[in-house]
Amino acid sequence: MTRLARVGLAILTLLAAFAIVGPWIAGDPNAQPDPVNGSLLLPSPAHWLGTDQLSRDIFARLASGARISLAVAAIAVSVAAVFGSALGLAAGAAPGLAGRLLQRLIDLGLALPRIIVLLVVLAALGRMHYVLLGVVLGATGWPAVARLVRGETLRLRHAQYVAAARALGAPPARVLWYEIFPGTLPAVLVASTLGLADAILLEAGLSFIGVGIRPPEASWGGMLYEARDYIGSAPWLVFIPCLALVAATSAATLLGDALRRSLQPETR
Amino acid sequence: MTPLLEVSDLNISFPRDGAPLVPVDDVSFMVSPGELVALVGESGCGKTLTGLALPRLLPRGAVLGPRSAVRFDGTDLTRLSERELRSYRGRRIAMVFQDPMTSLNPVMRIGTQIAEAIHAHRKVSSRDARERVLALLAEVGIADPPARINAYPHQLSGGMRQRVLIAMALAGQPDLLIADEPTTALDVTVQAQILELLDRLRAARGMAVLLISHDLGIVAGRADRVLVMYAGRIVESAATAQLFAHPAHPYTRGLFASIPRLDATTTRLTPIRGTVPRPDQWPDGCRFHPRCPVAVSRCLTQRPPLELVAPDQRAACWVAQGAAT
Numbered sequence: 135m136t137r138l139a140r141v142g143l144a145i146l147t148l149l150a151a152f153a154i155v156g157p158w159i160a161g162d163p164n165a166q167p168d169p170v171n172g173s174l175l176l177p178s179p180a181h182w183l184g185t186d187q188l189s190r191d192i193f194a195r196l197a198s199g200a201r202i203s204l205a206v207a208a209i210a211v212s213v214a215a216v217f218g219s220a221l222g223l224a225a226g227a228a229p230g231l232a233g234r235l236l237q238r239l240i241d242l243g244l245a246l247p248r249i250i251v252l253l254v255v256l257a258a259l260g261r262m263h264y265v266l267l268g269v270v271l272g273a274t275g276w277p278a279v280a281r282l283v284r285g286e287t288l289r290l291r292h293a294q295y296v297a298a299a300r301a302l303g304a305p306p307a308r309v310l311w312y313e314i315f316p317g318t319l320p321a322v323l324v325a326s327t328l329g330l331a332d333a334i335l336l337e338a339g340l341s342f343i344g345v346g347i348r349p350p351e352a353s354w355g356g357m358l359y360e361a362r363d364y365i366g367s368a369p370w371l372v373f374i375p376c377l378a379l380v381a382a383t384s385a386a387t388l389l390g391d392a393l394r395r396s397l398q399p400e401t402r
Numbered sequence: 403m404t405p406l407l408e409v410s411d412l413n414i415s416f417p418r419d420g421a422p423l424v425p426v427d428d429v430s431f432m433v434s435p436g437e438l439v440a441l442v443g444e445s446g447c448g449k450t451l452t453g454l455a456l457p458r459l460l461p462r463g464a465v466l467g468p469r470s471a472v473r474f475d476g477t478d479l480t481r482l483s484e485r486e487l488r489s490y491r492g493r494r495i496a497m498v499f500q501d502p503m504t505s506l507n508p509v510m511r512i513g514t515q516i517a518e519a520i521h522a523h524r525k526v527s528s529r530d531a532r533e534r535v536l537a538l539l540a541e542v543g544i545a546d547p548p549a550r551i552n553a554y555p556h557q558l559s560g561g562m563r564q565r566v567l568i569a570m571a572l573a574g575q576p577d578l579l580i581a582d583e584p585t586t587a588l589d590v591t592v593q594a595q596i597l598e599l600l601d602r603l604r605a606a607r608g609m610a611v612l613l614i615s616h617d618l619g620i621v622a623g624r625a626d627r628v629l630v631m632y633a634g635r636i637v638e639s640a641a642t643a644q645l646f647a648h649p650a651h652p653y654t655r656g657l658f659a660s661i662p663r664l665d666a667t668t669t670r671l672t673p674i675r676g677t678v679p680r681p682d683q684w685p686d687g688c689r690f691h692p693r694c695p696v697a698v699s700r701c702l703t704q705r706p707p708l709e710l711v712a713p714d715q716r717a718a719c720w721v722a723q724g725a726a727t
Contacts, residue, residue: 293504293507294499294501294504294505295504295505295506295507295508297459297499297505298497298499298505298506298567298570299507299518299519299522300459300491301457301459301491301492301496301497301499302491302492302496302497302519302522302570302571302573302574303488303489303490303491303492303493303522303523303574304492304518304519304522305488305522308518308521308522312507312510312518313507313510316507316509316510317507317508317509319509
């Protein structure tokens with residue numbers, strides 16, 4: 135493991151710990167203790183990262199946003215990985231027409247512009263729980279995973295050890311589950327780790343546009359959306375969630391690259 | 403003795419534009435129970451395809467000829483469905499492939515892989531399967547099976563991996579083991595051990611072995627019978643002692659002349675002139691005639707059948723048959 139990978143893993147671990155523990159120690163992210171005199175305050179012992187235009191504590195909102203943003207991204211990536219893997223395996227292993235139809239289905243999923251589909255779906259569904267938002271993001275993220283897993287399945291089907299298993303009479307389902315599926319996991323793990331950064335940015339973008347996590351709930355993208363009018367007068371309102379986004383996405387990318395180097399040395 | 407395996411007119415072709423490629427052309431042979439038969443030939447002569455055809459594991463696009471039959475214990479395997487064949491694969495006919503580096507799943511512990519081969523054929527508890535795995539590992543000569551059972555393939559040497567593959571093949575207690583170049587990827591010292599192991603297993607289990615190899619030397623001390631293949635056909639079939647004492651086919655003699663010998667006084671080996679032609683350029687008549695030192699005019703046009711030239715010895719050669727009669 136390279137030093138950069140350790141840094142990435144450490145940052146992700148710290149952010150995850152922050153997302154779990156932070157909201158407990160930081161208090162209510164929606165409390166408005168003093169909207170008249172307590173808004174747009176600089177960092178101080180009472181408000182570690184200052185307050186926003188409604189006098190809400192930014193540290194509390196950052197912590198709450200971390201939980202929501204990271205959870206949404208993690209759920210999105212997991213849903214895409216499970217669904218995409220199942221479909222990719224089926225498309226790679228199914229013979230004849232069924233396999234071709236599944237491949238067309240994956241192509242269709244890849245052809246749909248994800249962000250536009252999400253805008254339409256999220257606008258139609260309105261406000262939703264963040265877990266459901268994660269599922270919706272995942273439901274549009276599977277085609278990339280499915281294509282990857284299909285390719286791996288096709289490659290592994292010709293592996294000598296798969297031929298050996300067939301030669302010893304293993305039925306097709308057992309071959310798929312015990313011989314081929316484990317071989318696709320490294321690629322899925324790498325893609326999912328790198329995909330985590332995408333999912334974080336996607337959620338931030340959607341929340342910034344106003345169709346993801348909606349106010350008053352805190353998310354990093356939503357905090358940017360609410361802070362955009364104060365970039366001149368209170369720039370830390372913009373910088374702090376930005377810093378969190380940069381840290382999370384670059385950490386996921388560093389870790390994903392390191393995983394790729396160690397799990398898939400042939401793609402270097 | 404009734405044969406365990408009787409292959410007749412095995413014909414494997416690949417359709418394409420123009421004339422189809424026929425890399426295996428009317429191959430017939432038999433294997434008796436408990437017999438070790440060696441199938442020998444240069445690379446590209448069709449010996450691997452012949453081995454794959456027995457449990458019908460041919461690559462996509464390959465077509466079996468209409469007269470081809472692979473009778474195993476009385477059943478013609480070419481007529482069975484894929485599902486019916488699965489009860490033969492592993493349980494009656496097992497295969498060991500050439501490359502032990504790639505024939506094991508790199509992400510599974512070897513114990514799991516052998517257990518998987520057991521589970522493929524019968525319902526057993528995981529505890530019983532583990533006992534069987536340990537017994538199999540011991541049987542193929544792996545020292546300290548309880549320590550090795552959790553090893554991953556990359557932790558084992560090539561010879562050990564080949565032993566693991568053999569253990570997997572034995573898991574279904576097959577009557578016939580097809581070993582396709584089982585020692586080619588291994589060091590010379592390990593080659594002998596693996597052959598020794600195969601020979602011992604066949605004696606202990608009464609299992610027939612079809613040993614596919616390009617190396618006439620390694621089959622010398624082990625095989626009961628040798629089949630020599632050239633350009634998709636069997637050109638000579640004889641008991642091992644007879645073949646080594648009096649090779650009848652010029653190709654077989656050429657093979658012997660190109661093997662270094664310790665007891666010979668000659669300092670230069672005699673190679674066979676030319677190379678094996680590609681399957682789309684196989685000549686008419688006897689396919690060996692362009693390289694044959696004794697070819698006569700008949701060899702250019704008429705295909706020689708595989709006929710007896712001596713007791714226990716058949717050769718597909720007009721010259722050898724002429725000398726015998």
